[in-house]
Amino acid sequence: MLLLNCPWCGPRDETEYHYGGQAHVPYPEEPSTLTDEEWAEYLFFRDNPCGPFAERWVHSAGCRRWFNVVRDTRTYQVLAVYTHSDPRPAVGFGAQAGGPR
Amino acid sequence: MDDLTLQRRSPLADLADRMRDGAVTGSRHVRLAELPFWTMISVRVDPGSPAAAAVEGVLGADLPRWCGQVTAHGLDHVLWLGPDEWLIVSEVAPSDLHGALTDAVGEAHAAVVDVSANRTLLELSGPGARSVLEKGCPVDLHPRAFEVGRAVSTTLARVPLLLCQTGPDTYCLLPRSSFAQYVACWLLDAMQELGSDFQDGSAS
Incomplete structure (x- = not known):
């Protein structure tokens, strides 16, 4: 069981949240100009790193707000929690970015 | 125009008798009641x-x-x-x-x-109230983490609701009307064991 620290409500059980997939996947600037391959890339292709992963969560049983979490997919350790207005934290990225160790 | 408030029925009107009869007596007494129409x-x-x-x-x-x-x-x-x-x-x-x-x-x-018809209000009161809620609520209700006058949106028995502590041994629950019957029945079931004098020694 994860204990996620909602930016607005504080620490709550994982059961109060829903998962929203990878964070920082922007909607294409000009969707109509994309090829089918690029559109499929945007819709369906997501990273699957072994290590820190920035992902979206919503506190559906609480304040119903979306926020981002950096979670280590190997240990389930939550490395950072931040809102959409916060910059993406450097924690877990940088030296380790880009894949398995 | 006729006063339509005379026609209304609370979501738990059918359970009023069961809630009254389900009150638990003894050292860890606890009772459940609906306070409708807020x-x-x-x-x-x-x-x-x-x-x-x-x-x-x-x-x-x-x-x-x-x-x-x-x-x-x-x-x-x-x-x-x-x-x-x-x-x-x-x-x-x-x-x-x-x-x-x-x-x-x-x-x-x-x-x-x-949104008055959206939720109904259940009051769970008595020294056993916190024990009952702790069976199905993920929020830490111990006095070190929760206190009188606090209200949070959380879940009880997997159902979303609002939970407020209104007294040292009194909690108000505001489930959606369509979940109210399930919540009340779940609470009545969870209350039953507190009627026993058995103490597990882990009371805090």
Whole structure:
């Protein structure tokens, strides 16, 4: 069981949240100009790193707000929690970015 | 026009007898009751805006600014639901309060909605109340983490609801009307074992 620290409500059980997939996947600037391959890339292709992963969560049983979490997919350790207005934290990225160790 | 409030039935009207008979006696006594027909108004507004100030002017109370906070003035209680969302639970007639708030907000970017029929209010009271809730609520209700006058949006028995502590041994639960019967039956079942004198020694 994860204990996620909602930016607005504080620490709550994982059961109060829903998962929203990878964070920082922007909607294409000009969707109509994309090829089918690029559109499929945007819709369906997501990273699957072994290590820190920035992902979206919503506190559906609480304040119903979306926020981002950096979670280590190997240990389930939550490395950072931040809102959409916060910059993406450097924690877990940088030296380790880009894949398995 | 006929007074339609005479026709209304609370979501748990059918369970009133079971709730009365289900009260548990003994050292860890606990009882469950429905307190229906509260006025509830949902307010969504930017907390720093003039419209928020207008809402606060009507209520005579500040809008709560952090999770768990409840403010009150007169017959109104204001619960924090989110950074820009509140629930007013009041004894004022819905049309009066809703009208006063919509007039105060005017054309501003805000939503004031009468949601009185959305939820019903259950009161769980007695020394055993916290033990009952702890069976199905993920929030830490121990006095070191929760106290009288706090209200949070959480789950009980996997069902979303609002939970407020209104006294040292008294909690108010506000499930959606359609979940109310399930919540009441779940609580009645969870209460039963407290009638036993058996102590497991882990009381804190």
